Amino acid sequence: MGRPVNRRIHERHPADFQVRVTEVDSPELSASGQVFDVSQSGISVYLPLQMTIGSAVRLNIKDSILFGFVAHSEPERSYFRTGIEVLQVLIGGSDLSQLLKATLEEAMPELEWLETLP
Numbered sequence: 001m002g003r004p005v006n007r008r009i010h011e012r013h014p015a016d017f018q019v020r021v022t023e024v025d026s027p028e029l030s031a032s033g034q035v036f037d038v039s040q041s042g043i044s045v046y047l048p049l050q051m052t053i054g055s056a057v058r059l060n061i062k063d064s065i066l067f068g069f070v071a072h073s074e075p076e077r078s079y080f081r082t083g084i085e086v087l088q089v090l091i092g093g094s095d096l097s098q099l100l101k102a103t104l105e106e107a108m109p110e111l112e113w114l115e116t117l118p
Contacts, residue, residue: 012037012044013107017061017100019045021082024056024067033079035061038107042071042085050080057084063092064100088112 015035022030033047043059043066051057051070059066068086075081089111091101104111 012039020060022058038103040108045082046079047082051082062096063094064097065090
């Protein structure tokens with residue numbers, strides 16, 4: 001029997017941030033969860049509800065805001081493992097946001113930075 005194939009294209013960077021994910025077109029679809037890794041292609045989040053694949057979402061992490069699209073949302077135990085392709089970031093000024101910025105800069109060097117929030 002062969003070894004399992006790793007289908008991941010980009011290196012994963014472990015992360016541990018609390019996040020609130022909200023569908024832009026359906027703000028009632030919103031949930032708090034946990035970011036568990038970041039790669040060049042996006043952010044992986046554990047959420048208690050399933051997000052619509054392809055929907056535009058806003059992620060609130062402390063005083064930072066990220067915008068992107070849901071790439072996948074798969075059931076895993078009692079939550080949904082959700083992949084979000086991040087397109088734009090407004091980074092906050094808190095220490096946690098600076099840690100988030102450093103993580104994103106390392107994992108997603110081509111990410112669009114809109115500005116730093118006060």
